[in-house]
Amino acid sequence: MKNNIRVERAIKNITQGDLAGLVGVSRQTINAIESNKYVPSTVLAIKIARIFSKPLEEIFMLEEGD
Numbered sequence: 001m002k003n004n005i006r007v008e009r010a011i012k013n014i015t016q017g018d019l020a021g022l023v024g025v026s027r028q029t030i031n032a033i034e035s036n037k038y039v040p041s042t043v044l045a046i047k048i049a050r051i052f053s054k055p056l057e058e059i060f061m062l063e064e065g066d
Contacts, residue, residue: 003060005034008052023047 009019016030023044032038033048040048040060049056 001039001060001066002036002063003033005030005048005059008054008059012052019048019051022051 005019009016014022015027016034017027020027020030024047025044029038029040033040045056045060049059052059
């Protein structure tokens with residue numbers, strides 16, 4: 001699964017730490033998600049999408065083979 005969290009953060013001008021605080025995880029968790037090293041839970045993915053006021057599918061996209 002890929003995501004565009006880094007792009008959305010830049011648009012909203014928030015840091016990984018800011019986003020982490022808003023959704024209740026560590027900055028390292030946000031970094032791991034952005035780097036595609038960690039797939040977030042459904043609840044966390046929805047929280048992230050809500051921060052950006054976007055549908056889940058605009059933040060997280062399935063890749064071929066997912």
